[in-house]
Every structure is written in structure tokens, then in C-alpha cells.
Amino acid sequence: MANLKKLMAGAMALCMAGAMFASCGPDKKGGKEKQEKGSDNSANTIRIYTWNDEFKSRLRNYYPEYDKDKSGFSVDADGTEKVGEHEYLKDGKEIVWVTTPSADNAYQNKLDTDLEGQAKSSEKIDMFLVEADYALKYVNGPYAMPISDLGITDADLADQYQYTKDIVTSSDGVLKGVSWQATPGLFAFRRDIAKDVLGTDDPAEVQAAISDWDKFNAVAAQMKEKGYFMLSGYDDSYRTFSNNVSQPWVDGDKNIVIDDNLMKWVDQTKEYTDKGYNNGTSLWADQWSADQSADGKVFGFFYSTWGINFTLAGNAKSNDLYYVCPGPQAYYWGGTWICAAEGTDNKETVADIMKSLTCNKDIMLQITKDTQDYTNNKAGMEELAADFSSEFLGGQNHIAMFVDAAPKIDASKIGPYDQGLNEAFQAAFKDYFTGTVSKDEALANFYTKAKEKYPDLNTPA
Structure with missing residues (x-):
């Protein structure tokens, strides 16, 4: 989450602290689902589902086909981005954002409902964003399109960190998402x-x-x-x-397993x-x-x-x-992945957005230079790490540290239930830390909450 900046580009400076930190961390602001107005003609709109403003900013600032003039895009002196009532790509397609806060699985619930109705809906979902804590839920389901079906090749993805691909690879080995960032x-x-x-x-x-x-x-x-x-x-x-951890939250028999490391x-x-x-x-x-x-x-x-x-x-x-x-x-910690929705009637545009923002070295280098967000391009980050200085960190070259840390990431233990179980576990044990309940009571409360969130999972008798 995630995700301002004492950076070198004033337009992107510190501006996005409130809107962006939750991109990779939990969104705690609450609020109702927001759909920004757009045309009902699905083929002439790009409908994107997300939980905050981070990807909006990436697309507005770095996708070459975003029409800043027609969208009324501007940046205030304090770095706050502004747009008009409608946003557009240069080919005239209108961008429709459907934004639902992520806390308490609200975003997932909204996305689940609308993806299920995708086949019958006249307002097609074209793209949706996911986090590591629940990416596999969609990757192993029927609603995320294989990246290869979009014409994005292994060669296009060769410079991305392997763990960022592992997180969105299905159980049968199909890659179904891409990310512009790595998050060591x-x-x-x-x-x-x-x-x-x-x-x-x-x-x-x-x-x-x-x-x-x-x-x-x-x-x-x-x-x-x-x-x-x-x-x-x-x-x-x-x-x-x-x-x-040494094992996923949920085993093959759908039993909740609390790892010793937790x-x-x-x-x-x-x-x-x-x-x-x-x-x-x-x-x-x-x-x-x-x-x-x-x-x-x-x-x-x-x-x-x-x-x-x-x-x-x-x-x-x-x-x-x-x-x-x-x-x-x-x-x-964290990270955001872009998935193409099965049933989209804008495959070429979706593919171009994904390829531009996650495979184009020059674009990804510019994102890091402007925002210090660590982007998902090994060659680019290694090049930048050779001579980088963070003003915020007193001139320290933290990009070099990220270059060293990123290859050590092991994402093999993630699962589709991670967001809800992580949230429930932390909440239950907060009462133990403050002395409100015993450790055993906190554990029992966790299992109760977990069962409420995921009735299909098994808890100890």
C-alpha cells in the first residue's frame, strides 16, 4: 500500500501520501464504492477496478496514450493531481474508474459480484487491480485473462523480478497478471x-x-x-x-494453519x-x-x-x-498487480497499458526517478543503483539496497485468503497484547472471525 515524496520531481512530491500509502498497505479509510462517470458504450470505455488512486496516478503520468489535455489533468503547487469530470485516452476512449476501499474485503466483494456478472453486463470490466494477499484467488479463477492471450511474451517480461510473476501465476502455470513495482x-x-x-x-x-x-x-x-x-x-x-512463513495460511484440505513464525x-x-x-x-x-x-x-x-x-x-x-x-x-510488503478481465472488449488497449507500464524500461526508470517507487525492471534498477541519491534519506542510495534485497524474496507461501486472515489475526491478538484477553482466547477469537469471513475453511474443533 503504500504509497510523499522528497523527490526530484516536484509534481510527484509528497503529494500522494494520503491517497497512495494504502496501495500496498491496508486501506483504512472506509467509504462507499465510487464509480466515476463514463459512457455506457462499453467498447468506447476502459473500465478499471481499483481500491485507491495509485494506479490512476501511474496511468495519468506515464501511459503515453493518456490524453492529459482532454482529461483536464493538472497538478497543484503542492503536488495534488486534478482531473476533469471525464478522463480520456488519445484514441477517444473514456476511462471509467470503479473505486472501492479494500478494508474488510470490501473491494474483493465488489469485484467478485461484478466479475460474476461480466458475461451479461453491458458495462464490461476491462482491467482490475489485485494485491499479493489475495491475487491467487483471481489467478486461479475464471476471470483473469492469461497474459499470453494479450500478446505479451516471455521476452517482454524477461526483466521482471521472478517473484512478481510467481504471485500471479496459476496452479497450472499460467501467468495472469503483471506489476510495475517490486516491494522488498x-x-x-x-x-x-x-x-x-x-x-x-x-x-x-x-x-x-x-x-x-x-x-x-x-x-x-x-x-x-x-x-x-x-x-x-x-x-x-x-x-x-x-x-x-514455512507454509501457506490454508493447506490442501482447507484447514487454517498458523505458522510458527506468526x-x-x-x-x-x-x-x-x-x-x-x-x-x-x-x-x-x-x-x-x-x-x-x-x-x-x-x-x-x-x-x-x-x-x-x-x-x-x-x-x-x-x-x-x-x-x-x-x-x-x-x-x-505489498505490491499491486494489473489483471485483464476475461470478456473485455478492449484487449488491444488493455495489452498496451500493461506492456507500457510494466515492460517498458524507459517508462519504469522514469517512474523511479520521479517517485522513488522501486519498479519491476531488473536492468533498469541495477543501472539506477550505480549512482543514486535520495534527498529524503540524506543522500543514501537505498535503490542499491533494494537491488540486493529483491532477489531474496520468496512469495511461494502466499494464498487466496491472506488478506482476511492476516487482518483477523492481527486484530484478535491486539486484545492479547493489551491484556484484554488471554492468548488462548485471542486464538479462539481469531478462528471465529476467520470462519465468519471464510465459511469454507476449517478451524480446530
């Missing part, structure tokens, strides 16, 4: 706090101090002694654990809460955001690509406050 994670730490507690803010030395979980926990104790928090809240390290997160977070190593916040909460500013007392935050240049930069409100390092464990 790092640990962003406060330079001033590092100097105070560890005696240095050199990223290599800080990394040596927190290179595994035992060292990380030891530094957490040092932070407490000096009046700081190691982490802001209960959820901050969750993705580092959840994206390093329970390690539970035990660590309970310890951090009880010992005052965290500040008792939750992701996206006001205090969590405030903890990232210079006034905060939190040492660091686990963030992937979008989080550093979008959310953290927006919340920090100043340059030179943070450096990044790999942290105790390699992980990824």
Missing part, C-alpha cells in the same frame, strides 16, 4: 536516536547491531533504557514475520508491549504517523519500497532524519 523491505531508523544509543548512524554499523532477531531484541532493551521505543506499535514487524511475532510483540519496547500504536493510526516525525521517540519502522518514499517521507516532514538498512530478516 528494509528497516528505516532514526539517525539521531542511533547516534544517541548506538554511538553511530552509519547504516553498516547499525545493520550489524540488528542483523538478527536476538540482536534486534537486545537493541530494543538499550532503546528502552535511553527513553526510546524500538517500534511504534503492535503491527510494525508483522510483515517481516508473515512473509517468512506465533514468534505474537510472542515478540507481547514482550515488547509488556516491557515498553513499543509505543502501543496500530498501523495507520494518528499516533503511529506522529511517531515517524522528529518529535517521535521511536527508533525505527519496517517499510518496503512504497512505504519509505510515500508514507515515511510524508510523516517525517523533513530530510536527513532517517537512514535505512536491511534489518534482521529479508521480507517484502
